[in-house]
Amino acid sequence: MTLFNPKNENFDHLDPESKEIMTKTIAFFENRGKKKLKSDYHNRIWYDDFIEFLKQNQIFATLLTPSKYASGNKNARWDTRRICDFNEILGFYNLSHWYTWQVSILGLGPIWMSSNEPIKHTTAQLLKDGHIFAFGLSEKTHGADLYASDMSLTPLGDGHYVADGGKYYIGNANKAGIVSTFGKNSETDAYVFFAVNPEHENYDLVQNVVDWEGYVAEYALSGYPVTDADILSTGQDAWDSALNTINVGKFNLGWAAIGICTHAFYEGLNHAANRNLYGKWVTEFPHIQQMFVDAYTRLTAMRLFSQRAADYFRSASKDDRRYLLYNPMVKMKVPSQGETVINLLWDVIAARGFEKDVYFEMAATDIRALPKLEGTVHVNMALIIKFMANYFFNPGKFAEIPRRDDAACDEFLFHQGPTKGLGKIQFHDFNIAYNSVDLPNVTLFKEQIKLLQEMLLKATPDKHQAGNMDFLLYLGEMFTLVAYGQLIIEKYTMDHFDEDLLEQIFDFMIRDFSAYALNLYSKTDTSDIQMAYCRKIIKKPITNKERFSRIWETHVLALKDTYEMNP
Secondary structure (H helix, E strand, O other), rough: OOOOOOOOOOOOOOHHHHHHHHHHHOOOOHHHHHHHHHHHHHHHOOOHHHHHHHOOHHHHHHHHHHHHHHHOOOOOOHHHHHHHHHHHHHHHHHHHHHHHHHHHHHHHHHHHOOOOOHHHHHHHHHHHOOOOEEEEEEEEOOEEEEEOOOOEEEEEEEEEEEEEEEEEEEEOOOOOOOEEEEEEOOOOOEEEEEEEEEOOOOEEEEOOOOOOOEEEEEEEEEEEEEEHHEEEEEEHHHHHHHHHHHHHHHHHHHHHEEEEEHHHHHHHHHHHHEEEEEEHHHHHHHHHHHHHHHHHHHHHHHHHHHHHHHHHHOOEEOOEEEEHHHHHHHHHHHHHHHHHHHHHHHHHHHHHHHHOOOHHHHHHHHHHOHHOOOOOOOHHHHHHHOOOOHHHHHOOOOOOOOOOOOEHHHHHHHHOOOOOOOHHHOOOOOOHHEEEEEEEOHHHHHHHHHHHHHHHHHOOOOHHHHOOOHHHHHHHHHHHHEEEEEHHEEEEEEOOOOOHHHHHHHHHHHHHHHHHHHHHOOOOOOOOOHHHHHHHHHOOOOOHHHHHHHHHHHHHHHOOOOOOOOO
């Protein structure tokens, strides 16, 4: 298993047209070079050249237009597999450029999910014309609390309305072709999504709320005229499209983290492997090798899990909603692991990570943003915990999900349906994956899982604990690790990657599981019986010096000097 490397990635899993999009995008960034990348970053230069590149090559039009609306472009479709690839590339080079892509996906969600056919065709043309899009959901006072939205749409009669209110922290709202805006009907209090044109005189672009080369807007509507032709959805449909759009968009955050960490990994390894201290290469020190192996295995696990989660997302249906567990994990777990990877690498390269000419300076800042976009860790964990009982104790039967690299339009994403009933969603038996391999650390991890299940049955959180997210957070983290490991093993059985790598991944998984158990043990609310289970869960992974050396030599050190961004 190797990491993404722009210098030699062939994208053989994609069709020729999609492959060309990826290689052209890599060439765009490499031709700009690191010096301009860093200069524009420091000077906060809006990336008109990138927007023009996307337009000239019809990239958003091809990647973000469902086939049904793609007149004249036979390669246009909403294909999650290649969307993941594009996410990884943009994250690898610059998060601000990725952000324009990400919030365009969010802005398009309520449009493609609506029943307003004319505006869908208009949107398809705007994509052809090179426009970007925005998602007007959050507000300064209420954040993303949809219940409390103050944006009002007042009916005037005969299909005419007037919109008043403000939105805050809205990416692309300076340049978007359409800003999909969420609000309430002032007479009925019903939710509504409507299309807004930032060029209109009643649209006030108040400010950029971040000091960054991207634009994250505060905007205000004052007597902004709206007609039925601008209405995307109302009532429950508007509510569902808001949450279902986030289901689609949050998947991108994990891939951005993977891209950031991969670039930082190459840069950190090159620095350490070519630096001599006290008569030794830095990479000869045992603690440096440990940090690199940990960073590499965590990063590889991030990628493996996210690839397998994409298979479930692409294969989803109204009868198979397992993606609603895996998606917030790609959003929450993967970027959080990304922070850990960057911290490990930073401990290796130390002061070099602050220098203005290295990519790492960007990575160290930008990686912090990802776990905090599309809801905090706590918000996503509150969602994930709803699945825990059925996951552990009430499995269902499902056909096996294959690897999904096929060139298909993922239509279900725009027909996800009602967002209720999460506690009823079933999952296939996780033991199928865990019992498919017989390796020491996987076996030890299975012992930890059994103890967690036993604790949930015999020391179930009481009513007070169940309402305390501070207590539930670490319980949820342990549950999340079980699902994380399950999908990684499924990927292993499909791709047959190195057995050593799987064992080394479960080395850190056991340590993380133990750390979460210790944190749960330390909470003031934890009962004596729960504390006893936490002590049993804490285990030390089975170390193997020969395995570690093989991972270090063949997986990590072998990447030395294999990638350096063009100057």
